[in-house]
Amino acid sequence: MINPSNPPGGLTHGFIPKSARITHIRTETPDVKTFRVTDANGGKPFTHLPGQCAMLGVPGVGEAMFSIASPPTDTDGFDFSIKSVGKLTNHLHGLPPDSPLTIRGPFGKPFPVNDALKGKNLIFIAGGIGIAPLRSVIKYVFGNRASYGTADIIYGARSAADLVYLNEIQNEWAREKNTRLHLTIDRPEEGWNGHVGFVPAQITVVFGDIFQAKTTDKNNFVVLVCGPPVMIKYSIEALLALGFTKPQIYTTLEMKMKCGVGQCGRCNIGHKYVCTDGPVFRADELDELPEEY
Amino acid sequence: MLYKITNDRLPELFARVAEEMPLYLPMHGGANDGIAKVNFARWAGDFEQVDLQTLKTVLSPKGFFFPASEELYKAVLKDNTYEITPQPLNDKPFVLFGVRVCDAVAIKILDGVFLGETMDEFYKTRRDASHIITLACGQPLMTCFCDKFGISPNEPDGDDGNVGNGGDVNAWLKDNYLYWQPQTEKGKILTNKIKCLLITSEEVNLSPSRGQVGSTSKKETNPFAALRENDALLPLFNSNKEANPFAVLRENDATLSLFNSSAWDELHRTCIACGTCTFLCPTCHCYDIANNENGDGNAARCQRHWDACLYPGFTQMAHGNPRPTKKERFRQRYMHKLAYHPQKYGVVACVGCGRCVARCPVNMNILKVARALEAAE
Numbered sequence: 001m002i003n004p005s006n007p008p009g010g011l012t013h014g015f016i017p018k019s020a021r022i023t024h025i026r027t028e029t030p031d032v033k034t035f036r037v038t039d040a041n042g043g044k045p046f047t048h049l050p051g052q053c054a055m056l057g058v059p060g061v062g063e064a065m066f067s068i069a070s071p072p073t074d075t076d077g078f079d080f081s082i083k084s085v086g087k088l089t090n091h092l093h094g095l096p097p098d099s100p101l102t103i104r105g106p107f108g109k110p111f112p113v114n115d116a117l118k119g120k121n122l123i124f125i126a127g128g129i130g131i132a133p134l135r136s137v138i139k140y141v142f143g144n145r146a147s148y149g150t151a152d153i154i155y156g157a158r159s160a161a162d163l164v165y166l167n168e169i170q171n172e173w174a175r176e177k178n179t180r181l182h183l184t185i186d187r188p189e190e191g192w193n194g195h196v197g198f199v200p201a202q203i204t205v206v207f208g209d210i211f212q213a214k215t216t217d218k219n220n221f222v223v224l225v226c227g228p229p230v231m232i233k234y235s236i237e238a239l240l241a242l243g244f245t246k247p248q249i250y251t252t253l254e255m256k257m258k259c260g261v262g263q264c265g266r267c268n269i270g271h272k273y274v275c276t277d278g279p280v281f282r283a284d285e286l287d288e289l290p291e292e293y
Numbered sequence: 294m295l296y297k298i299t300n301d302r303l304p305e306l307f308a309r310v311a312e313e314m315p316l317y318l319p320m321h322g323g324a325n326d327g328i329a330k331v332n333f334a335r336w337a338g339d340f341e342q343v344d345l346q347t348l349k350t351v352l353s354p355k356g357f358f359f360p361a362s363e364e365l366y367k368a369v370l371k372d373n374t375y376e377i378t379p380q381p382l383n384d385k386p387f388v389l390f391g392v393r394v395c396d397a398v399a400i401k402i403l404d405g406v407f408l409g410e411t412m413d414e415f416y417k418t419r420r421d422a423s424h425i426i427t428l429a430c431g432q433p434l435m436t437c438f439c440d441k442f443g444i445s446p447n448e449p450d451g452d453d454g455n456v457g458n459g460g461d462v463n464a465w466l467k468d469n470y471l472y473w474q475p476q477t478e479k480g481k482i483l484t485n486k487i488k489c490l491l492i493t494s495e496e497v498n499l500s501p502s503r504g505q506v507g508s509t510s511k512k513e514t515n516p517f518a519a520l521r522e523n524d525a526l527l528p529l530f531n532s533n534k535e536a537n538p539f540a541v542l543r544e545n546d547a548t549l550s551l552f553n554s555s556a557w558d559e560l561h562r563t564c565i566a567c568g569t570c571t572f573l574c575p576t577c578h579c580y581d582i583a584n585n586e587n588g589d590g591n592a593a594r595c596q597r598h599w600d601a602c603l604y605p606g607f608t609q610m611a612h613g614n615p616r617p618t619k620k621e622r623f624r625q626r627y628m629h630k631l632a633y634h635p636q637k638y639g640v641v642a643c644v645g646c647g648r649c650v651a652r653c654p655v656n657m658n659i660l661k662v663a664r665a666l667e668a669a670e
Contacts, residue, residue, distance in 0.1 A: 014411055015365045015582070015595075019375040040374050059368035059375055059593030060586030086611025100375050102368060255615060256608045258582045261411035264600075265579030265629065266608050269615075270548060271636035276410065290552040290628075293615050 014261040017057055017102035018045050023077060025097050028164045029157075031084045032129060033093055034069065037103060038077035045103045048072055050113055050136035051252055051280045054105030055260050056080060058095075062088040065107065065257040065275070067133035071140040078103075081132040081164055107260045108279045111137050111224060111250060120222040121149035123207075125235050127156050127199045127227025131164050133252050133279075134226050142176050149178070149220065154206060156184040156199040156227075160192050182206045199227065200234035204242065211242040218243055225251045229293060236283050246284035253279050253293055269293050296473040296484070296491035303471060304340040309487045310388055311336045314424070317357070318390040319344045333357070333389065345391055345466060348430050348437070349648055353396050353575030354389055355403060358419045361572075361599045365415070365582070370591040382418040388483070390426045390464075394446050395439040395644040397427045397458040399575030404459075405638045406578050415597075424483050427460035431467075436647030438660060441539050444644060539631065539641055539663050548632045552624070556662075556669040561623035563657045568601030570649040570658070571626065576634075576642040579607075602626050627662045 024036035037056070039045040045054070048068050057063030070079035084093040111117065122141060126134050141148045153173070157163045163183060165173075174181055184195035184202045195202050210216050223244060225235050232251050239249055255267035255274045262276035270289040272278065298306055310316045316336040321344050331347040333354055368375045392400075400420075407416035430437075430446035439446055444458075447465070461480030465472040473491060475484040484491070571577040581600035586593050600607060602625050608616050616622045634642035643659055650658040 015597075016379045017366075017377060019377060021374070057584065059370075059584055059595070062584050063582065089611065098373065100370065100373055102375050102377065256610045258580070263406055263411070263413065263578065263580070264582065265602055268629070268633060270552070271633035288549075290549060292621065
């Protein structure tokens with residue numbers, strides 16, 4: 001599950017980072033940038049599966065857990081899409097390309113791309129920066145198209161300007177086979193001809209007719225949800241109302257983290273540690289945990 | 294094999310052990326202001342300072358394995374790249390003498406966290422280098438309740454036969470003798486080095502195994518049976534297992550109902566979130582990792598520090614806090630010890646040392662919490 005970095009000296013614990021570098025920065029929205037990060041030699045710092053995370057650090061400033069937004073099939077580094085919200089993320093937003101960083105990981109359990117998701121029709125539901133961990137799966141699916149069924153992507157943000165990867169979604173994702181995009185923004189805007197309204201409501205708008213039809217086999221679908229906790233909650237409710245069951249729904253959670261190895265006691269929800277038992281949970285697994293996330 | 298040495302030769306024993314490796318044992322320290330301040334400190338030849346009577350050192354010995362602060366690595370910026378230098382591991386052997394049974398069991402609980410799924414080499418190296426010599430308590434204090442966790446202060450292998458204390462050597466003070474019984478390979482090697490000072494005890498019937506102590510014929514000749522009778526002096530001692538307020542908390546399916554218990558609404562009000570309990574607790578192990586700049590902007594030191602889940606900043610993120618008020622933070626501490634830890638590791642994260650009972654400035658403690666939860670069930 002955990003594959004701690006192995007720095008010179010042979011320590012096998014997960015605390016010691018590798019040196020890393022930002023090679024490219026793409027501005028996504030007014031407060032989100034995507035950073036391409038490699039190890040100091042320009043290679044991939046380690047291997048990962050979609051849904052897994054890494055600790056990025058700036059020595060002297062801080063270290064935080066971010067989901068890896070690129071698929072494992074990318075060979076030249078990792079993408080991290082980071083919203084500027086606090087001390088470390090503000091600092092990262094001020095860095096130019098070629099800035100040094102530290103990285104350790106991968107941490108956490110991935111989405112079950114090689115078992116539960118295989119051969120299924122996939123529905124991706126994302127809100128705001130919640131698209132970042134799903135992008136890793138979405139691009140992995142695009143790269144292994146024959147292994148999966150249809151892909152429906154419902155993605156919403158406050159405004160069109162806040163949709164992360166908008167350019168990539170419109171110019172690359174839209175061209176993928178068996179893929180439907182359903183973009184939504186909270187309030188109407190001039191020039192916007194996509195959906196308008198919160199993400200959970202769009203689930204019913206988009207899928208209501210399909211899934212109320214008796215001919216659709218819902219068992220052949222798996223849903224991946226990521227976004228703010230309140231969006232996750234109401235999205236799961238909307239999905240259940242359409243007849244989905246909780247074991248068909250996966251989500252990924254975030255909590256404050258320091259160690260990444262299930263010790264420091266910050267990210268636990270009940271006896272589950274998000275850094276090692278998560279961040280990916282099945283909706284029915286969440287029922288067994290105290291509601292503290 | 295059971296050995297003994299007369300108490301008046303203890304200074305010789307300690308000096309001999311200290312020739313082999315650094316020896317730490319409970320010692321008086323600081324000004325005498327009426328509060329016994331006894332902590333583990335390094336033997337420097339002054340037997341007057343040694344205190345083998347005080348049961349509770351202010352700090353538990355957990356800091357020998359999981360220090361209050363330690364450096365993990367240095368990062369130095371060189372040619373636009375961070376050069377990472379891990380802190381060298383300290384594998385220098387040392388002896389901890391006089392660890393009470395509860396504290397020794399607490400170290401085993403920490404082992405579960407730090408030597409489990411992800412091996413913490415900083416912890417493991419210190420643990421491997423340690424030689425733990427437990428010391429039976431004799432008469433317990435009013436704040437002790439180790440028996441509630443199957444621990445006997447005078448029985449190294451525990452009340453229910455499966456809570457071994459993990460000591461390398463077990464020791465007892467009785468009738469002007471210190472009795473010494475090696476338990477592990479490390480303990481035997483240490484014993485061999487100091488054997489010249491020890492006499493083989495004729496009271497060979499002593500065995501830490503529960504089965505033998507339980508046998509009536511041997512019990513009569515067991516010189517420590519009298520010590521075990523002191524267990525009945527434990528303030529919460531009750532041979533009736535049903536009366537154990539911690540018993541219900543071990544049930545995994547109780548977690549959600551305990552979490553949602555109305556008892557928390559009142560319980561947390563007394564707590565001032567000072568964190569004293571977390572630092573004194575021998576099993577509390579949550580920590581912070583801090584990334585401190587060296588001053589010139591080109592180097593930073595990454596350190597691990599003890600932290601407390603009772604502090605608001607503990608889970609504060611830029612966008613919010615999943616444990617927003619004292620109630621959630623207070624609940625987290627006790628749920629962690631009484632429900633989450635048992636679910637994850639199969640053991641309650643409390644050994645009944647009673648430091649929180651003795652030292653909490655507002656008289657809140659884990660016993661009160663356990664009883665209130667039981668009452669609210």
